[in-house]
Amino acid sequence: MSLPILEAKQICKQFKDPVAINVLNDISFSVNKGEFVSVIGKSGCGKSTLLYILSTMDTDYQGELLIDGERMTGRKDHELASVRNEKIGFVFQFHYLLNEFSVLQNIILPGQKLNKKSLGELENRAMELMKILGIQKLSNKKPNQLSGGEKQRVAIARALINEPHIIMGDEPTGNLDKKNSEIVFDIFNQLSAELGQSLLIVTHDPEFAARTSRIIEMEDGRIIRQ
């Protein structure tokens, strides 16, 4: 249980435009398998910036990033894309579902991209996930027919389709009301507790953070408590 899934070593980032600002300063921490970690901090403290670096989407930083023991720093665009596809699941503040596809298609899209399972297997897994998330009745609807909470749950199902090593969330409850936030949190908790899923969630909601297994608090680009 102590194997680190994600390791950040002395990560620094600067915004050079309009003036050089250190957004992240010497960030080092790791997330172990099965941990439910939340990152909190005030707006502008660099927590989202950190998340995008950890998610491999942002490659403009100094320091070193390891996912699943492999070095991500300095890899090529398409290699990082396949790492994101296979090992990381994303849940954003906004759902980012494709309105052109049905809910089911949206969920299995990353799976089709990974291309390790047949379409039938992927559909079975998607249905299973939807059952866990309580949205199995929505599979043939289009995302624009769904409520905000439902959309977010579809996005979580999509994040889970490839059985990722870690799920990263950027304010996943930021756009949701109390009730739906609660549902989403319970899902995360359940994933962590029952399936041993590692999670790294950025939030500014202290209540949400308080209930996670570990809190990393940031201020002005530094980790002040973890």
Next chain:
Amino acid sequence: MSVKLNISIARALLLARWKQTMVAAVGVTFSITMFIALLGFMTGLNILLDSLLMNRTPHVRLYREVRANPNQPVNLSSQYNRHYNFISSVKSGNSREQIYNSATIMQNIRRDDRVLGLAPKITSQVFFNEGNIDITGVVYGIDVEAEIRLFYFNDYVITGNTSDLKNVANTIILGKGLAEKLLADIGDIVQVTNAQGERFRLKVAGYYQSGVQSLDKTQSFASIQTVQKILGKPNNYITDILVKLKDVNQAAAIAGEYANNYETDAEDFKTANAQFETGSSARSVISYAVGITLLIVAGFGIYNILNMMIYDKMDSIAILKATGFSGKDVKLIFMVIALGIGLFGGALGLLFGFLVSLLLDQVPFHSSAAPAVNTYPINYNPVFYFIGAVFSLVTTYFAGFFPARKASKVDPVIIIRGK
């Protein structure tokens, strides 16, 4: 599998915005339709106009020019060959207009692989007598079969029967204008006087219309034997040998060769009709230019629509990239969209182009210059369809290339953070 997935994503994006897709495709369809119809019509007309000339023009014509002997006796004399000789009042010699040894020459030319065929011809100046007026005219003595085969003689005989010329002795086919002047109907007898003043009676077998009024007022045709009789010449008397070649472009070279080999004058069609090439190629260039302009304009239309689509789909591109689609995949998706529009629009365009061509083909078109043509001439050359298909794909490829590259470079972080 990845490619297949990308194509299915592209298809979904295309169908989701099918109205936009239609507008883009209609642009391509319209331009390809116009391209095909325009080119088919223009080249059809071009071929018609060219054939007006080319059908009746020999590629090489062998004849004897009446002219002064370039080797005057004094130049041949060894006594004066170191002198500079001035000779005044040189006259054309009494050389004959006939081609010497014509039977052998024709036999040799017929054996030449480069030659499609030849037609012997006699030109003779005559007077047509109508009451007490004489009308000057020309009777061509022709080999009817060769003339029909090589110079489409039948197309220009508007009434009457060309085979009568060969089968019935002393028959003549008159130019339309000439026949009107002579008030000669088919079956009537016209009187012809040769240069020596001898009279002949010839039966009218048909009318000929070339479309050139001045020629139709003077020209007439009879068989070689008939004309030889009018002129009082033996049956080896031939003034012209008209040669059609398999490859027109060799005309100049072969003309030179024949002139040398057979000691006659030879003229190739380009020398005789220098203005012809210019007009023909200029018309082709114009029609291609218009067609290609249309396609390029359609290409810009597609470019715009794809650009719009990318702004529209920024979120989708971002999430595709976040969930593991690489820039390459995104590029492929947009290229498939562009080429899909090109393929669909292009295929419809080819079909509509063909239909418009068929329609134009039905529009009545009467020209005295081309009595055999009743509707607009259309050229259904498959080359145009091929060019249209290739060009529709090439323009859409380039129209899609830049937007697709832009899409592939979308930074998901910026989009996702922007919300």
